[in-house]
Amino acid sequence: MNLTLHVWRQENATDSGEFVTYLAKDVSPDMSFLEMLDVVNEDLLEKGADPIAFDSDCREGICGTCSLVINGSAHGGQKATTACQLHMRSFSDGETITIEPWRARPFPVIRDLVVDRGSFDRIIQAGGYVSASTGGAPDANTIPVSKPNSDKAMDAAQCIGCGACVAACKNASAMLFVSAKVSHMSLLPQGQVEREQRVLDMVSQMDQEGFGACTVTGSCEAVCPKEISLDFIARMNREYGRALIKSCS
Amino acid sequence: MKLDAKIPSGPLDQKWEKHKFDLKLVNPANKRKYEVIVVGSGLAGASAAATLGELGYNVKCFCYQDSPRRAHSIAAQGGINSAKNYQNDGDSVHRLFYDTIKGGDFRAREANVHRLAEVSRNIIDQCVAQGVPFAREYSGMLANRSFGGAQVSRTFYARGQTGQQLLLGAYQALSRQIAAGKVTMFPRTELQDVVLVDGKAKGIVVRNLVTGEISSHAADAVVMATGGYGPVFYLSTNAVGCNVSATYRAYKRGAAFANPCYTQIHPTCIPVTGDHQSKLTLMSESLRNDGRVWVPKKKGDERRPQDIPEAERDYYLERKYPSFGNLAPRDIASRAAKEACDAGRGVGPTGLGVFLDFQDAIGRQGESTVRERYGNLFDMYQRITGENAYHQPMRIFPAVHYTMGGLWVDYNLMSSIPGLFVLGEANFSDHGANRLGASALMQGLADGYFVAPYTVGNYLSQESPADRPSTDSKPFKKVESEVNERIDQLFAIKGRRTPRSFHRELGKLVWEYCGMARDKAGLTKVLKLIPELRDEFWDNLNLSGGPNELNTSLEQASRVADFMEFAELLCTDALKRDESCGGHFRTEHQTPDGEAKRDDKNFAYVAAWEYKGQSRRPTLHKEPLAYQEVKMTQRSYK
Numbered sequence: 001m002n003l004t005l006h007v008w009r010q011e012n013a014t015d016s017g018e019f020v021t022y023l024a025k026d027v028s029p030d031m032s033f034l035e036m037l038d039v040v041n042e043d044l045l046e047k048g049a050d051p052i053a054f055d056s057d058c059r060e061g062i063c064g065t066c067s068l069v070i071n072g073s074a075h076g077g078q079k080a081t082t083a084c085q086l087h088m089r090s091f092s093d094g095e096t097i098t099i100e101p102w103r104a105r106p107f108p109v110i111r112d113l114v115v116d117r118g119s120f121d122r123i124i125q126a127g128g129y130v131s132a133s134t135g136g137a138p139d140a141n142t143i144p145v146s147k148p149n150s151d152k153a154m155d156a157a158q159c160i161g162c163g164a165c166v167a168a169c170k171n172a173s174a175m176l177f178v179s180a181k182v183s184h185m186s187l188l189p190q191g192q193v194e195r196e197q198r199v200l201d202m203v204s205q206m207d208q209e210g211f212g213a214c215t216v217t218g219s220c221e222a223v224c225p226k227e228i229s230l231d232f233i234a235r236m237n238r239e240y241g242r243a244l245i246k247s248c249s
Numbered sequence: 250m251k252l253d254a255k256i257p258s259g260p261l262d263q264k265w266e267k268h269k270f271d272l273k274l275v276n277p278a279n280k281r282k283y284e285v286i287v288v289g290s291g292l293a294g295a296s297a298a299a300t301l302g303e304l305g306y307n308v309k310c311f312c313y314q315d316s317p318r319r320a321h322s323i324a325a326q327g328g329i330n331s332a333k334n335y336q337n338d339g340d341s342v343h344r345l346f347y348d349t350i351k352g353g354d355f356r357a358r359e360a361n362v363h364r365l366a367e368v369s370r371n372i373i374d375q376c377v378a379q380g381v382p383f384a385r386e387y388s389g390m391l392a393n394r395s396f397g398g399a400q401v402s403r404t405f406y407a408r409g410q411t412g413q414q415l416l417l418g419a420y421q422a423l424s425r426q427i428a429a430g431k432v433t434m435f436p437r438t439e440l441q442d443v444v445l446v447d448g449k450a451k452g453i454v455v456r457n458l459v460t461g462e463i464s465s466h467a468a469d470a471v472v473m474a475t476g477g478y479g480p481v482f483y484l485s486t487n488a489v490g491c492n493v494s495a496t497y498r499a500y501k502r503g504a505a506f507a508n509p510c511y512t513q514i515h516p517t518c519i520p521v522t523g524d525h526q527s528k529l530t531l532m533s534e535s536l537r538n539d540g541r542v543w544v545p546k547k548k549g550d551e552r553r554p555q556d557i558p559e560a561e562r563d564y565y566l567e568r569k570y571p572s573f574g575n576l577a578p579r580d581i582a583s584r585a586a587k588e589a590c591d592a593g594r595g596v597g598p599t600g601l602g603v604f605l606d607f608q609d610a611i612g613r614q615g616e617s618t619v620r621e622r623y624g625n626l627f628d629m630y631q632r633i634t635g636e637n638a639y640h641q642p643m644r645i646f647p648a649v650h651y652t653m654g655g656l657w658v659d660y661n662l663m664s665s666i667p668g669l670f671v672l673g674e675a676n677f678s679d680h681g682a683n684r685l686g687a688s689a690l691m692q693g694l695a696d697g698y699f700v701a702p703y704t705v706g707n708y709l710s711q712e713s714p715a716d717r718p719s720t721d722s723k724p725f726k727k728v729e730s731e732v733n734e735r736i737d738q739l740f741a742i743k744g745r746r747t748p749r750s751f752h753r754e755l756g757k758l759v760w761e762y763c764g765m766a767r768d769k770a771g772l773t774k775v776l777k778l779i780p781e782l783r784d785e786f787w788d789n790l791n792l793s794g795g796p797n798e799l800n801t802s803l804e805q806a807s808r809v810a811d812f813m814e815f816a817e818l819l820c821t822d823a824l825k826r827d828e829s830c831g832g833h834f835r836t837e838h839q840t841p842d843g844e845a846k847r848d849d850k851n852f853a854y855v856a857a858w859e860y861k862g863q864s865r866r867p868t869l870h871k872e873p874l875a876y877q878e879v880k881m882t883q884r885s886y887k
Contacts (some may be wrong), residue, residue: 012798030522032633038527038749045747045802050793053801055315057488059528061629062413063319078632085632110459111799118436121316125428129421130380134300134698137371137378141335144389154382154407157414161318190380 001027001093005040007052008100010109017109019098029089033076034059034066036088037099053112061085061225064160067167068113069100074164074223082162082225102163104172106209117163119209120177126205127198128181130190143189156184158226165220165228171212176220178206179236180228186239196243203240250505250859252872255659256360261878262342265364268660272703273710280305282714285705286453286468288440288495290317292412292690293673294474295419296697297705301472302426304702306709309466310423310432311455313439313490313804318420321476321488322693325412326533326626327396328404329376329690331369336393340401342366347879349688352398352578353653353681354831354847355881356511358855358874360660361678368699369691373405375698379418383407396686397534398578398886404687409533409625415690419697439804440495441732443471443502443669446724450669451717454728456736458804461797463732465720469712470668470705473499474697477652477674479512481812481819482764483756485649486518486531492808493815496656496675500818504664505857505870507657507677509815510823513684513832514765515650516542516582519633519643520602524753529648530633532605532626534686537575539610539619540643542566542582544603548593554604554642565589569842573886580683580832580845581886583647587765588843590646597644606642647765651689653680653832654822657857657872661704662696665857668712670705672696677855682831736796739806744789748805751786755809755816758782763820768836772824776817783813818858818867825869828852840883849881 003024010017024040031039034056041051057065061082068083070076076086091097101109106119145153157180165176182199185191191198214233221230257268275283283306287298290312298310314320332345346366350357373391377383383405384392393402407414426432437458444452444465452467478493479485500506517532543564545557565585570577577585586603589595596602611619616639620627627638634644655677656664662678664671673693680688718724762775786809794800829838829845830852838846855872 028523028525031525032527035525035527039525042747042749045791045793046745048791048793051802053799057314057319057490058321058324059489060324060486060530061632062324062410063314063321063488065314065319080628081632085629087632087635089635114799117315121318121424121427121434121436124318124421125424129425130378131425132375132378132422133303134296134375134422134702135371137374140333140373140377140383141390143377145385146389147385147387150382150385150389153380154384154414157382157407157417158410160413161316184382185380188380188382190378 001029001091003027003091004096006096006098009052009112012111013108027088029087031088032059032084033070033086033088034084053114055114056084059084062160064162067102067115067162069102069167071098074102074167075225080225080227102167104166106172106211107163107166120161120163122209123174123178123202123205124181127194127201130185131194132190145188149187153184153187156180156187156228156232159228160226162225164223164225166211168219168223169212170217170219171215173214174206174211175214175233175236176224176228178202179232182236182239183232195239196246199236199239199243200247250665250870252505252657252665252857252870253659254358254872255661257660261359261363264360265367269703272707275706275710277305281307283307283709284309284468284717285470285472286466287311287472287474288453289320289474289476289675290423291320291322291474291476291673292416292419292693293697294320295416295423296694297472297474297672297701298432299419299422299426300698300702301705302429302431304706305431308426308432309435309468311435311438311440313437313458315436317423317434317436318417320416321491322416322690323413324488325690326409326531327535328394328406328411328687329372329415330396330403330687331373331405331691332366332403333370333373335391336402338401340403344401345369345403348399349679349685350681350879351884352685353683354845354884355681355849355879356830356874357681358678359876359878364700365679365692365695368695371699372691372694376415376418379422381407381414381418394535395538395576397537397576397582398685406535409535409623412690415694419694440475440498442728443499443666444725444728445502445666446718449667452720452725454725454732459799461800463729465725465729467718467720467725469709469714469717470670472670472672472701472705473656473675474672475675477655478815479649479652481756481816482649482760483753484521484526484529484760486515486529489527492811494808494811496671497811497815499656499664499666499669501860502666503860504666504669505657505859506654506818507855507857508654508822509819509858510826510833511653511682511831512649513579513651513653514583514647516579516586516647517605517645518648519630520597520599520646530629531648531650532630532643532645534579536605536623536626539622540575540605540607541609542575542603542605544589544594544596554606563594570886577886578683578685583765584834586647602644602646604642605645607638611639651684653677653682653684657855661707662701663704663708668708670701672701682833736803736807739790739803739810740792740796742787742790744791746789746791748790748802748809751782751790752805752809752812755779755782755812759816759819763823766834766836767823769824772820775820776824779813779817779820786810786813821867822856822858826852826856853881
């Protein structure tokens with residue numbers, strides 16, 4: 001099939017950027033979306049033009065590197081699917097596709113479709129861990145963890161940190177990302193010691209990075225490739241309130 | 250070059266204990282005077298960087314990804330082995346050790362493997378303490394499953410995302426050290442070369458992938474945890490950014506490269522669809538716990554799988570290996586699939602595929618149980634192929650997955666360059682000629698959490714921080730200018746072909762002549778074809794843009810240039826090893842029923858190659874494999 005692409009091109013962080021139109025010819029339905037872009041890039045390179053810069057690595061939906069807004073939807077609108085796992089069979093011949101980077105102030109564009117998500121790393125550095133230095137851990141079966149809690153912790157821990165939740169949110173809120181980590185840790189016995197400080201520090205860092213507030217529209221949950229539930233935001237709000245009260249007493 | 254593995258004396262099961270006591274320590278107050286560089290932030294790199302930071306060293310950690318959380322360890326699905334014996338099914342440190350040695354077809358170093366089995370238990374403890382949400386039973390205790398090459402259940406897992414959860418555990422520990430100021434992180438930064446001063450590794454030269462800036466970093470020791478070289482085949486289950494450049498450039502600076510021909514072809518990947526394909530996707534080995542592998546008995550049978558009656562199906566793994574059945578080790582399962590396809594019984598549009606069927610498991614346990622265990626894998630399969638594996642069997646085919654070879658290291662994980670340590674998949678030490686499933690995560694974390702922190706300290710105790718060179722010194726400036734020169738050379742070619750087209754062509758050559766089956770004629774031929782292709786690369790490469798910007802074509806070209814040289818080393822090793830063992834299958838050497846036939850008399854050694862210059866052949870050094878505890882036998886899974 002043949003497609004028309006409107007792709008965001010931006011030379012560097014300070015450039016204003018614009019949409020440029022390309023034709024993608026002889027696209028196979030078995031290609032992934034990124035493989036389709038690879039083919040377009042090969043073509044550009046052969047013509048001596050600069051290929052479209054975009055981030056990707058594992059190409060199996062787990063590393064969280066790829067970050068494309070496709071036709072206005074983070075990762076392209078297929079349920080529970082990253083852009084690298086989106087296949088061209090979900091498009092039809094002759095279609096026009098618009099491709100943009102994540103757009104949020106805390107994710108500045110580096111080039112074309114590549115953005116800087118260092119703000120997510122800094123939020124984890126603020127407290128998204130258990131302070132268990134290597135060595136000295138007790139036998140792994142010493143503390144039983146109920147299966148429902150463990151399963152729920154895993155539901156949250158599955159977050160791949162791609163940032164689609166931020167890109168989809170009208171406020172560029174990072175609540176889904178932060179709440180996934182806060183919930184994962186607070187559901188497990190190992191996370192209890194630092195439970196209050198963790199949520200306070202992570203939320204504070206999130207605010208400092210310039211992420212917006214949450215108005216619970218649920219657009220983040222809708223695009224999340226790992227289907228992280230909005231319930232975790234409610235859980236984090238409760239954790240935050242609990243921590244505030246405890247820190248006052 | 251003289252290889253000394255520095256294996257401690259004494260009984261096998263006491264070597265590590267004894268060695269830990271013999272290793273020299275650095276006083277806590279002195280640790281902060283040392284600088285350590287860690288290259289790579291996967292399981293081995295992140296765990297080493299975090300642990301060295303916790304100990305008090307100043308660490309700089311580098312990765313090419315935009316965040317350390319994205320290293321390719323994240324994609325490991327099935328699980329991590331540990332000799333916990335929580336299932337009371339007869340597991341022990343010795344059994345894990347033995348299974349790993351046997352799985353590696355008696356080509357691994359005994360002492361290293363025993364240590365791996367010992368520390369495997371600490372890893373699970375450490376990860377649980379970090380909050381890794383491993384699967385649990387209703388009792389609240391940890392759950393286990395079985396993996397290939399073992400008859401006990403010792404694999405711990407977190408759904409089909411075990412690598413992700415373990416990496417996030419290590420990443421979070423690393424993040425804590427970054428926040429504490431003990432680790433400085435350099436994402437989107439790629440190693441260009443290692444700098445040696447008086448024969449010791451004292452730093453690295455890197456390229457900032459956003460600005461193109463070339464810079465030097467000095468340290469008292471360099472730890473390389475940069476993964477394997479699977480993408481030398483172009484198509485593999487590795488991430489598209491994975492590359493051999495770091496280890497290959499260390500090799501060119503004097504680190505011996507060991508057993509490059511030991512490559513692992515994973516039996517259960519989604520088949521190739523066309524030339525556009527950029528990577529292959531693995532379907533976890535854990536699926537073989539419940540899935541049954543089969544092909545039609547009849548050649549060219551084009552009926553739908555559900556229309557092929559039971560009597561006309563060949564469950565070839567169960568037939569050939571009744572005691573291990575569908576859980577035969579990877580190399581064996583892959584070759585069996587190739588054999589079926591070569592015989593014209595392959596399935597799917599290309600004929601390069603076999604079925605992995607869950608109908609029996611669904612009938613026995615219900616769809617919901619299967620969904621709970623493997624739901625994410627079934628979903629992934631559906632996204633890629635458009636087929637529903639609950640209703641029809643998956644189609645799978647072997648693909649390059651892991652590389653057992655790597656830089657040669659001694660018992661301390663130090664390469665033949667003093668001060669250069671190599672961890673995880675990047676080294677050669679623990680898996681012999683074939684790695685068992687769920688052992689890569691184990692090794693990465695063993696090296697990073699529990700081995701390197703001791704052995705790097707031992708090395709540092711004999712180095713003085715006062716001798717750390719300045720990055721303005723001559724050796725650094727020289728390497729920097731060589732790095733810049735190489736980049737200029739790539740730009741100066743101004744040919745017509747893209748880096749990717751060269752990579753794809755190289756990969757096809759290596760896969761065809763040095764893939765699942767190898768022989769003398771093919772290897773001799775490919776050793777002529779690779780240099781020809783390399784010459785064309787240096788004559789006809791086309792790059793866009795310039796060096797001082799984010800330039801993906803330059804990144805690719807630079808990696809492909811190293812693959813072009815490395816491929817030759819890989820095939821040279823494969824030609825030299827005139828026997829079959831594990832993943833290295835020379836068709837000249839097989840038993841009457843088609844199994845790998847080793848030649849222990851002539852090849853029970855580690856092949857460590859020393860670089861001798863651009864136009865000269867590398868020199869082979871042999872480290873004999875002396876087995877103290879294990880008797881080498883014909884590997885049997887029947």
